[in-house]
Amino acid sequence: MNTQARPGRPRSAVEALPAYRPGRDAKQAQQEHGVVDAVKLASNENPEGPISAVENSVLSAVRGANRYADHRGGELRSRIGEWLDISADHITIGNGSVGLLQQIFLTYLDPGDEVIFGWRSFEVYPIYSQLTGAEMVRVPLLDDLTYDVDGTIAALTPATKVVMLATPNNPTGTVLSHDDIARIATAAGEEVIVVIDEAYREFVDAGTPDPVADIVPQFRNVLVTRTLSKAHGLAGLRVGYAVGDPEVIADIDKVAVPFHVNAAAQAAAIAAIDNIEEIEARCAVIVNERGRVEAQLSEMGWWMPVHQANFVYLSTGSETMRFATELEKRGVVVRPFDGEGIRVTIGSPTENDRFLAAITELGVTK
Ligand SMILES: Cc1ncc(COP(=O)(O)O)c(C=O)c1O
Numbered sequence: 001m002n003t004q005a006r007p008g009r010p011r012s013a014v015e016a017l018p019a020y021r022p023g024r025d026a027k028q029a030q031q032e033h034g035v036v037d038a039v040k041l042a043s044n045e046n047p048e049g050p051i052s053a054v055e056n057s058v059l060s061a062v063r064g065a066n067r068y069a070d071h072r073g074g075e076l077r078s079r080i081g082e083w084l085d086i087s088a089d090h091i092t093i094g095n096g097s098v099g100l101l102q103q104i105f106l107t108y109l110d111p112g113d114e115v116i117f118g119w120r121s122f123e124v125y126p127i128y129s130q131l132t133g134a135e136m137v138r139v140p141l142l143d144d145l146t147y148d149v150d151g152t153i154a155a156l157t158p159a160t161k162v163v164m165l166a167t168p169n170n171p172t173g174t175v176l177s178h179d180d181i182a183r184i185a186t187a188a189g190e191e192v193i194v195v196i197d198e199a200y201r202e203f204v205d206a207g208t209p210d211p212v213a214d215i216v217p218q219f220r221n222v223l224v225t226r227t228l229s230k231a232h233g234l235a236g237l238r239v240g241y242a243v244g245d246p247e248v249i250a251d252i253d254k255v256a257v258p259f260h261v262n263a264a265a266q267a268a269a270i271a272a273i274d275n276i277e278e279i280e281a282r283c284a285v286i287v288n289e290r291g292r293v294e295a296q297l298s299e300m301g302w303w304m305p306v307h308q309a310n311f312v313y314l315s316t317g318s319e320t321m322r323f324a325t326e327l328e329k330r331g332v333v334v335r336p337f338d339g340e341g342i343r344v345t346i347g348s349p350t351e352n353d354r355f356l357a358a359i360t361e362l363g364v365t366k
Helices: 026-033 052-062 074-084 096-108 124-132 149-154 178-188 246-253 263-274 276-300 317-329 349-362
Strands: 091-094 114-119 135-140 160-166 193-197 222-227 240-243 311-314 335-337 341-345
Touching (some): 074 091, 096 124, 096 160, 096 193, 096 246, 135 149, 149 178, 160 178, 263 276, 276 349, 317 335, 317 341, 317 349
Parallel strands (some): 114 160, 160 193, 193 222
Antiparallel strands (some): 091 240, 311 341, 335 341
């Protein structure tokens, strides 16, 4: 006999939780708008398939799939350590960097604790905050869509346990300077974990200081998270890593799901790192394409933030959903943020041309 709407009684935090909405895919757009060969520029993915060394390593890892993977990812962690010139006890790996972010929230945030982040930023920050029952303190971005560093520092209270800094920020692509990060980490103090979420690190301007070299050794309360999903093109395999103080690393490791980074993903990550020049060359193409897309958009009259990731952001305001739908009708799927703007991933040159042709037809909104 069914007496309730559904079985079970989810925790109230889960009941109130919005589901994570991944970017729409090309197939959905094709079905809804009757277009053919739509392109997906909605999830900041790499347009290129895996390099051949990655493909080969995944195939050989699959042959051993009857065995559990190395839970601690020993080989991968030491390979990352050699690559970044830091000892392996400063490093852990995760099921994508979202997996690591979830571990960080679960490690540090009890109900009522405060977590500070700029807004708008990455959508999982509010989801994980709600999941843990933490109080979100959202500091609005400044008019130029950069982080409000003074506002972030002013928001610190004795209840603050975590500060999230996405640099480059998603969806605006802006970066925080070394000095701004150091100011925030100093103001936060050792009892507050400051997370530098660098999912798009590989697309920033050459010469940008590396927090693994400059910030982590100075601040024991700073954790850097990165991913192999974007630059390295492994989004479907799920590998991220975090770099920080060995004691912080040991704490966040406690809440990892056993064997969370599967054997194929670990092997793929090692192959990608072993062939990093090939990956870097691909990133250079994307950065170059970003410049081309930005130049054409500015020529059309669009204002844009100074972005340094693999996407561009257009402040379409109240016209956002109309722009997203009209682009989809022209076979280009982008990520809208209702009432704010659209984020468009830099794809292959052909995909970028599709986007530029479609947006040219739509014109500019301010
Ligand atoms: C700012 C930011 N952090 C982390 C991630 C997570 O990436 P992944 O879980 O694929 O490593 C993303 C992905 O879109 C992101 O935009």
